[in-house]
Amino acid sequence: MRECDVVVVGAGPAGMSAAAYLSENGVGDVVVLERLSEGPHRRYHSICGEAVSDRMLRLTGVSPGRVLRRVDRITIAFAGGSEVSIPVSGSIVDRNAMLDGLRSRSDAEFTRATVRSVRREGDRYILDTTAGGFSCRYLVGADGAHSVVRRDVFGSTPAEMIPIVNNIVEGSSDGSLRFTVSERYRGAYRWDFPSADGTMSVGYIKGTDSVGDVLSTGARHMPIGRIGAVVDRGCYLVGDAASLANPLCFGGIGVAMLSGRRVAESIARGSDGRSYQRWVDRDLMFDDHFMAAHRQFCGWTDEDIEDAMRPFRRGYSVLRGAFAAMTRPSLANVYISCWIGFGRGW
Numbered sequence: 001m002r003e004c005d006v007v008v009v010g011a012g013p014a015g016m017s018a019a020a021y022l023s024e025n026g027v028g029d030v031v032v033l034e035r036l037s038e039g040p041h042r043r044y045h046s047i048c049g050e051a052v053s054d055r056m057l058r059l060t061g062v063s064p065g066r067v068l069r070r071v072d073r074i075t076i077a078f079a080g081g082s083e084v085s086i087p088v089s090g091s092i093v094d095r096n097a098m099l100d101g102l103r104s105r106s107d108a109e110f111t112r113a114t115v116r117s118v119r120r121e122g123d124r125y126i127l128d129t130t131a132g133g134f135s136c137r138y139l140v141g142a143d144g145a146h147s148v149v150r151r152d153v154f155g156s157t158p159a160e161m162i163p164i165v166n167n168i169v170e171g172s173s174d175g176s177l178r179f180t181v182s183e184r185y186r187g188a189y190r191w192d193f194p195s196a197d198g199t200m201s202v203g204y205i206k207g208t209d210s211v212g213d214v215l216s217t218g219a220r221h222m223p224i225g226r227i228g229a230v231v232d233r234g235c236y237l238v239g240d241a242a243s244l245a246n247p248l249c250f251g252g253i254g255v256a257m258l259s260g261r262r263v264a265e266s267i268a269r270g271s272d273g274r275s276y277q278r279w280v281d282r283d284l285m286f287d288d289h290f291m292a293a294h295r296q297f298c299g300w301t302d303e304d305i306e307d308a309m310r311p312f313r314r315g316y317s318v319l320r321g322a323f324a325a326m327t328r329p330s331l332a333n334v335y336i337s338c339w340i341g342f343g344r345g346w
């Protein structure tokens with residue numbers, strides 16, 4: 001049994017951010033357990049649109065390392081042909097380079113191991129893994145959508161687990177994050193994002209679309225919907241394990257890194273975790289109104305989408321949004337959630 005102070009399960013954005021900030025806040029004796037070896041780990045983390053807003057990078061204090069492309073607007077194209085453009089400020093990052101940068105900030109011991117099960121014994125957590133047993137005072141569950149830590153310590157499951165395909169194809173872009181919204185995307189959309197030089201990243205819910213001549217393709221699950229408790233004594237859930245991604249825009253990298261940072265700072269302070277739980281319960285980023293809007297949106301036909309878009313036929317502005325929310329109260333939550341979600345949820 002390897003005894004240590006902190007075990008972080010998962011070396012994704014949430015786990016690597018936790019590992020970096022644990023070291024930078026003076027917490028030693030930290031072990032990071034990751035089930036994938038280097039090649040598959042890089043492949044897994046390249047299945048992503050890699051869009052992160054400048055605001056999120058500022059909040060997390062993480063350097064993107066290598067920016068593939070700057071983006072300056074979100075364009076939402078609706079069934080029926082209308083389009084809305086919203087100015088934003090963000091980047092398509094090289095996610096693997098960003099993870100490398102976080103790793104270089106951490107003194108943790110990295111071990112390749114799949115965590116099979118977790119149990120609590122007194123004030124310690126005991127992990128059964130493919131690399132043997134681990135015992136720790138603090139446990140950070142950063143093991144993504146199908147978190148074993150969430151399953152064994154919290155017994156909870158996210159409201160929805162959405163399978164998402166991501167393709168890299170040849171193409172060029174005007175520097176916008178383009179979302180195509182239609183009933184075929186089942187309460188979601190297809191995205192066409194710029195990627196590395198001469199390529200685009202095209203994604204959608206599995207089974208709703210297809211593209212030809214792909215250079216690479218992959219699929220991963222995206223959990224959405226609040227799960228309630230994210231702290232159990234010394235055990236914390238972060239990122240997708242805590243189902244923190246935004247249910248409308250599916251942005252999850254920024255909040256994963258931010259939650260990793262907050263948990264690391266909480267452990268360094270010796271706090272009981274209540275402030276982290278409060279943050280997840282109360283911050284606007286995780287408010288239930290996003291999930292309510294997602295559910296409402298799931299039932300819409302193309303005609304409903306076109307009708308909801310009517311106030312923006314001559315373009316988007318905050319004033320038009322406010323007017324639409326006031327004059328169409330049954331759609332107000334969708335308008336407001338989209339405005340906040342697409343603007344600040346990634």
Ligand SMILES: Cc1cc2nc3c(=O)[nH]c(=O)nc-3n(C[C@H](O)[C@H](O)[C@H](O)COP(=O)(O)OP(=O)(O)OC[C@H]3O[C@@H](n4cnc5c(N)ncnc54)[C@H](O)[C@@H]3O)c2cc1C
Nearest residue numbers: 010012013014035048049050051115144239240251252253
């Ligand atoms: C196709 C797709 C595109 C996306 N595009 C964007 C985007 O453009 N912008 C954005 O902000 N968000 C995007 N997201 C969301 C974002 O990718 C996730 O929210 C983010 O990856 C969450 O990070 P995480 O560290 O919590 O989990 P993950 O990135 O899933 O990392 C979890 C890590 O834990 C490891 N692990 C899992 N189980 C175990 C175990 N039992 N033992 C040991 N290790 C384990 C995994 O191998 C993995 O390395 C996208 C999601 C998908 C599916």
